[in-house]
Amino acid sequence: MAVLNILEFPDPRLRTVAREVAQVTEQTRKLIDDMFDTMYAAPGIGLAASQVDVHQRLLVIDISEDHNDPMVFINPKVTVLDPELGEYDEGCLSVPGFYETVNRPRRISVTALDRDGKEFTREIDGLLAICLQHEIDHLDGKLFVDYISPLKRQRIRKKLEKSHRQRA
Numbered sequence: 001m002a003v004l005n006i007l008e009f010p011d012p013r014l015r016t017v018a019r020e021v022a023q024v025t026e027q028t029r030k031l032i033d034d035m036f037d038t039m040y041a042a043p044g045i046g047l048a049a050s051q052v053d054v055h056q057r058l059l060v061i062d063i064s065e066d067h068n069d070p071m072v073f074i075n076p077k078v079t080v081l082d083p084e085l086g087e088y089d090e091g092c093l094s095v096p097g098f099y100e101t102v103n104r105p106r107r108i109s110v111t112a113l114d115r116d117g118k119e120f121t122r123e124i125d126g127l128l129a130i131c132l133q134h135e136i137d138h139l140d141g142k143l144f145v146d147y148i149s150p151l152k153r154q155r156i157r158k159k160l161e162k163s164h165r166q167r168a
Ligand code: QAP
Pocket: 042, 043, 044, 045, 046, 047, 088, 089, 090, 091, 092, 093, 095, 096, 097, 098, 130, 131, 132, 134
């Protein structure tokens, strides 16, 4: 088990479109375990493989208070069940310290593979629906800051670049 390095905005590697997982193997499960370690250590509620510089369509989520509801989605496909949008102040481990309001469909259906490579489909709403859509965006090279004004995005970029320079 290991805590992996999380890429931060505006790192261009976060813009990579991830490829489907061809086969769920022991190596995939090792990556999943390391991603949970990384997410719980942060702490966060969701992490996409793209954020740890692995460009495979795989993400982990745990929105429970006690870190006891780990969920894995491999090659997730979403269908919007209800076009009604809900707003939420989203954050991101790749954009630390910044939160902005984003609107997304409230009710979705997802089909994905679990950590055993078995396909499942479930209907999702609430925070899980928001988080899942946020994480799938990462797999497509998108970030929540892409939904806010260019001015706000630029301000966040400048502040993070400054903190990266100070860390270096
Ligand atoms: C994505 O985000 C998400 O700024 C998961 O300093 C967030 O786990 C989906 C975090 C909100 C839906 C709603 C952010 C930790 C964690 C920070 C996270 C920070 C430390 C974010």
